[in-house]
Amino acid sequence: MSRFWSKTLQQLTPYTPGEQIQIADLIKLNTNENPYGPSPKALAAIQNNCNDSLRLYPPPGSDSLKETIAKVYGINNDEVFVGNGSDEILAHIFLGLFKHEAPVLFPDISYTFYPVYAALYEIDTQLIPLDADLNIQINDYMAVPKNGGIIFPNPNAPTGQGIPLAEIERLLQANRDSVVVIDEAYVDFGAQSCVGLIKQFDNLLVTHSLSKSRSLAGLRVGYAMGNASLIEGLERVKNSFNSYPLDRLAQAGAQAAISDQAHLKNTSQKIIDSRNQLVPELDALGFKTLPSQANFIFTSHPKLSGQALYQGLRDQKILVRYFNAPRIDQFVRITIGSDRECADLLRALKNLIPA
Numbered sequence: 001m002s003r004f005w006s007k008t009l010q011q012l013t014p015y016t017p018g019e020q021i022q023i024a025d026l027i028k029l030n031t032n033e034n035p036y037g038p039s040p041k042a043l044a045a046i047q048n049n050c051n052d053s054l055r056l057y058p059p060p061g062s063d064s065l066k067e068t069i070a071k072v073y074g075i076n077n078d079e080v081f082v083g084n085g086s087d088e089i090l091a092h093i094f095l096g097l098f099k100h101e102a103p104v105l106f107p108d109i110s111y112t113f114y115p116v117y118a119a120l121y122e123i124d125t126q127l128i129p130l131d132a133d134l135n136i137q138i139n140d141y142m143a144v145p146k147n148g149g150i151i152f153p154n155p156n157a158p159t160g161q162g163i164p165l166a167e168i169e170r171l172l173q174a175n176r177d178s179v180v181v182i183d184e185a186y187v188d189f190g191a192q193s194c195v196g197l198i199k200q201f202d203n204l205l206v207t208h209s210l211s212k213s214r215s216l217a218g219l220r221v222g223y224a225m226g227n228a229s230l231i232e233g234l235e236r237v238k239n240s241f242n243s244y245p246l247d248r249l250a251q252a253g254a255q256a257a258i259s260d261q262a263h264l265k266n267t268s269q270k271i272i273d274s275r276n277q278l279v280p281e282l283d284a285l286g287f288k289t290l291p292s293q294a295n296f297i298f299t300s301h302p303k304l305s306g307q308a309l310y311q312g313l314r315d316q317k318i319l320v321r322y323f324n325a326p327r328i329d330q331f332v333r334i335t336i337g338s339d340r341e342c343a344d345l346l347r348a349l350k351n352l353i354p355a
């Protein structure tokens with residue numbers, strides 16, 4: 001605390017990302033990074049752009065990247081926005097599209113950056129509890145008389161549980177006068193994308209990230225897809241904040257990564273297969289794992305708290321995430337790693353579970 005801090009700053013509780021610590025042979029399963037690495041074409045594109053052109057500012061609108069995204073998803077160029085990670089896009093959404101009289105709605109158990117942005121921009125929120133099985137229930141959102149926007153991930157984080165496209169369509173139908181943001185950071189690992197609905201609903205915005213399924217967390221690129229008027233709104237915020245959020249290397253790497261759909265499919269399928277193999281093995285140890293459509297699982301054991309699992313794994317050089325919060329303090333969130341890492345995880349868990 002300092003006397004120089006604004007009132008807003010004094011009241012902020014910043015987001016805490018998963019630990020990024022450097023310990024030799026640590027198995028890092030705490031921030032949903034991808035074990036398989038980015039497309040080799042993306043790496044080549046980044047290397048090819050490491051040249052004298054870096055003395056020039058990058059294209060401010062990232063037009064070439066937007067064109068590639070539009071082509072891959074079958075939408076128009078003006079229906080695409082790009083940002084420095086989808087987190088930055090979420091920040092612009094809160095400021096530009098969510099700051100209204102009525103509260104913004106999101107699940108009580110969800111991505112913990114949402115309440116941070118709301119506090120930063122002084123936006124009212126209303127948390128909608130997940131149901132007893134930790135699922136999102138659309139009727140609970142529809143029951144609130146007025147909202148300034150709705151946001152949730154599909155599949156949700158940290159639960160990994162998705163909801164069907166028809167449910168999102170039902171929500172959009174009933175909520176035409178405020179923006180619904182579906183955060184599809186994990187959609188490539190098995191959930192249904194709602195990008196196909198953006199032509200039908202001018203209040204739908206879908207965000208994607210290159211950090212998870214495209215294995216480029218270090219490059220910081222995300223994108224949003226929606227009606228051109230929503231995209232124009234985000235451009236206005238961006239151009240009032242930072243004209244060049246994506247550097248030349250990021251634009252080149254992202255464009256090549258998004259073009260390489262084969263790499264995305266292969267690596268995502270490997271992760272889905274590992275997840276499908278890991279869950280029954282955890283069942284056999286007495287774990288209860290929520291059905292996941294993401295590159296992580298949310299799992300609990302009747303005999304050990306989330307914190308005990310976290311600490312017990314950490315002592316064996318495996319890093320996972322637990323959330324010291326009501327209803328989920330028995331759980332840990334574990335990223336699906338390589339097969340080798342999954343095997344090491346199982347071995348470590350066997351050491352912890354009392355016979």
Ligand SMILES: *Cc1c(COP(=O)(O)O)cnc(C)c1O
Nearest residue numbers: 085086087111153185209211222
């Ligand atoms: C990882 C994550 C993001 C942020 O992704 P970046 O593109 O790395 O900023 C957004 N939403 C959810 C739910 C996430 O888990």
